[in-house]
Amino acid sequence: MSDQHERLEQAEEFLNQCYSELGKESEELLVRLNQVKDDIQQSGFYTHTYEELVHGARMAWRNSNRCIGRFFWETLKVVDARECSDEESMAIAIFDHIKKATNGGNIVPYLTAFHPAHEKGNIRIWNHQLIRYAGYVTEDGTMIGDPASVDFTKVCQELGWEGKGSSFDILPLVIQLGENPPALFPIPEDLILEVPLTHPTNPSFEALELKWYALPIISDMKLVIGGIEYTAAPFNGWYMGTEIGARNLADTERYNMLPRVAELFQLDTSREYTLWRDEALIELNKAVLFSFKQAGVSIVDHHTAAKQFERFEKREQDAGRNVTGKWSWLIPPISPATTHIFRKGYKDDRVYPNYFYQPAPYK
Ligand code: HEM
Numbered sequence: 001m002s003d004q005h006e007r008l009e010q011a012e013e014f015l016n017q018c019y020s021e022l023g024k025e026s027e028e029l030l031v032r033l034n035q036v037k038d039d040i041q042q043s044g045f046y047t048h049t050y051e052e053l054v055h056g057a058r059m060a061w062r063n064s065n066r067c068i069g070r071f072f073w074e075t076l077k078v079v080d081a082r083e084c085s086d087e088e089s090m091a092i093a094i095f096d097h098i099k100k101a102t103n104g105g106n107i108v109p110y111l112t113a114f115h116p117a118h119e120k121g122n123i124r125i126w127n128h129q130l131i132r133y134a135g136y137v138t139e140d141g142t143m144i145g146d147p148a149s150v151d152f153t154k155v156c157q158e159l160g161w162e163g164k165g166s167s168f169d170i171l172p173l174v175i176q177l178g179e180n181p182p183a184l185f186p187i188p189e190d191l192i193l194e195v196p197l198t199h200p201t202n203p204s205f206e207a208l209e210l211k212w213y214a215l216p217i218i219s220d221m222k223l224v225i226g227g228i229e230y231t232a233a234p235f236n237g238w239y240m241g242t243e244i245g246a247r248n249l250a251d252t253e254r255y256n257m258l259p260r261v262a263e264l265f266q267l268d269t270s271r272e273y274t275l276w277r278d279e280a281l282i283e284l285n286k287a288v289l290f291s292f293k294q295a296g297v298s299i300v301d302h303h304t305a306a307k308q309f310e311r312f313e314k315r316e317q318d319a320g321r322n323v324t325g326k327w328s329w330l331i332p333p334i335s336p337a338t339t340h341i342f343r344k345g346y347k348d349d350r351v352y353p354n355y356f357y358q359p360a361p362y363k
């Protein structure tokens with residue numbers, strides 16, 4: 001099938017569902033379908049109305065099989081940045097996204113949509129997340145910062161960026177428009193909200209000098225709505241505590257903090273069966289949730305998140321829609337069997353609109 005015919009099919013499927021969910025009259029839908037059919041036959045492309053873009057981005061979140069946070073899918077705010085045609089105006093739109101989404105700690109889920117593929121040049125944001133810590137391997141092979149960022153940190157250095165060399169250097173924004181060379185923008189420090197980590201009952205915890213950033217904002221996925229591909233559409237939510245406490249700071253191939261936490265709590269690390277790793281994990285996750293709450297920064301624990309997901313499942317059933325999911329991502333990394341998710345099966349079917357991985361623009 002030609003990609004024009006394919007795009008028309010995807011457009012019709014999306015518009016039918018979108019207009020039905022928005023309760024629009026069939027007359028309005030028919031007019032729109034004819035217009036889109038003409039546009040695609042003329043140019044192989046069509047442009048979403050703002051309303052279609054907003055609802056499409058929300059549907060894509062609702063269809064994200066790996067996301068436990070989908071209860072809030074209808075609250076996603078969408079900024080239309082499709083007019084941005086140069087790297088500077090994109091950087092400004094991205095800084096504006098960070099500011100509005102952070103909202104002093106009371107995080108608001110936002111998505112900013114830059115112009116889709118097919119128009120002007122293909123836009124890519126090279127960052128995995130807009131706010132993330134750098135990773136360095138020193139000459140003697142020691143690791144500083146986030147090991148997950150080592151490759152991207154090297155790319156930023158090759159583009160002329162110089163980090164301070166600390167464990168928590170915020171990486172610059174890297175934007176590429178079409179075949180232009182990538183443009184590099186340090187993120188203004190006053191836009192970055194961070195939470196220093198303390199423990200509710202162990203005051204010596206702060207000696208670890210740990211912190212994490214408040215705003216998780218994914219910037220390397222592609223939003224596909226009705227056959228139109230938004231290759232730069234950064235979106236943020238708030239963190240689930242385990243992402244920071246059970247993975248980012250705990251994984252041996254990330255900040256690998258469990259031995260240091262065990263030492264602080266004087267746990268017996270001589271044998272696995274003392275479950276010192278598990279105890280250190282719980283203390284670290286308690287510290288993350290406690291610190292974010294203390295700082296007035298939105299975060300959700302994995303038990304509450306699972307309960308919200310259960311309410312999402314019920315509401316989707318009531319709406320006559322099947323809930324698709326990827327079990328291995330939906331269960332939390334600690335105490336998974338204490339959630340209802342553990343005992344359920346989910347079909348990992350691909351439903352559109354949705355968010356997708358795309359090849360790294362550098363390597
Ligand atoms: C509002 C609070 C939210 C919470 C607490 C939340 C929670 C999560 C968690 C814990 C994951 C698994 C991440 C991992 O294990 O690396 C995830 C995945 C995902 N979420 Fe959400 N989410 C939220 C909002 C959003 C929003 C606003 C969107 C998009 C509009 C979204 C789309 C996704 C997608 C596409 C994935 C899969 C990412 C991948 O495959 O790597 N989520 N979410």
Ligand SMILES: N=C(Nc1cccc(CNC[C@@H]2CCCN2)c1)c1cccs1
Binds near residue numbers: 235238239240243
């Ligand atoms: N809370 C969040 N966490 C999240 C969501 C999507 C993707 C990610 C990052 N996932 C990739 C990492 C690295 C491999 C496995 N997990 C985190 C959100 C980020 C943006 C919106 S919600």
